[in-house]
Amino acid sequence: MANNFLRKETYTPEEIFKNLPNPADYPKNFNLKKVKVDYDGDLMKMGSQRYYVFRKSLKCSHCERVGIYFAKETHLNKQGEPANPSFHFNLYAVDPDGTEVLMTKDHVLARSKGGANSLKNYVTMCEPCNSYKRSMDEEKAKELAEERQRAGILLKLGKVHG
Ligand SMILES: [Zn+2]
Numbered sequence: 633m634a635n636n637f638l639r640k641e642t643y644t645p646e647e648i649f650k651n652l653p654n655p656a657d658y659p660k661n662f663n664l665k666k667v668k669v670d671y672d673g674d675l676m677k678m679g680s681q682r683y684y685v686f687r688k689s690l691k692c693s694h695c696e697r698v699g700i701y702f703a704k705e706t707h708l709n710k711q712g713e714p715a716n717p718s719f720h721f722n723l724y725a726v727d728p729d730g731t732e733v734l735m736t737k738d739h740v741l742a743r744s745k746g747g748a749n750s751l752k753n754y755v756t757m758c759e760p761c762n763s764y765k766r767s768m769d770e771e772k773a774k775e776l777a778e779e780r781q782r783a784g785i786l787l788k789l790g791k792v793h794g
Pocket of ligand 1 (some may be wrong): 694696758759760761762
């Protein structure tokens with residue numbers, strides 16, 4: 633467990649997915665995040681988009697990691713106290729060496745490229761793959777900026793024709 637979380641119980645994916653609200657059961661424009669279910673004394677918001685993404689697939693879209701349980705957790709502030717009194721569920725995979733790996737959701741088409749914050753545009757991705765992808769994206773952006781700068785310099789030097 634990441635030490636910036638306070639953890640209570642853990643649950644199987646089925647125990648979470650069976651309580652996800654079905655949008656068809658509610659009026660149009662109803663905020664599904666209002667739907668709460670009691671899990672061992674904590675009223676849990678069940679409409680979080682992450683849970684629907686994980687229901688589509690528990691497996692990372694980039695590697696072999698598969699989320700196997702949800703942990704009821706809350707963030708801790710710098711003083712080590714719960715930053716927010718409400719808990720949420722985090723999905724975890726466990727590596728062969730026993731290391732827990734947080735599962736996250738990732739845009740298929742990036743927001744910066746016009747990708748929507750919709751369920752269709754999300755896939756499950758483990759945190760290491762997600763941060764690797766982020767660093768690659770930053771690397772690519774940096775390379776592109778450098779390339780443009782080089783091209784600009786060449787242009788100024790009159791070495792590029794046409
Ligand atoms: Zn992964």
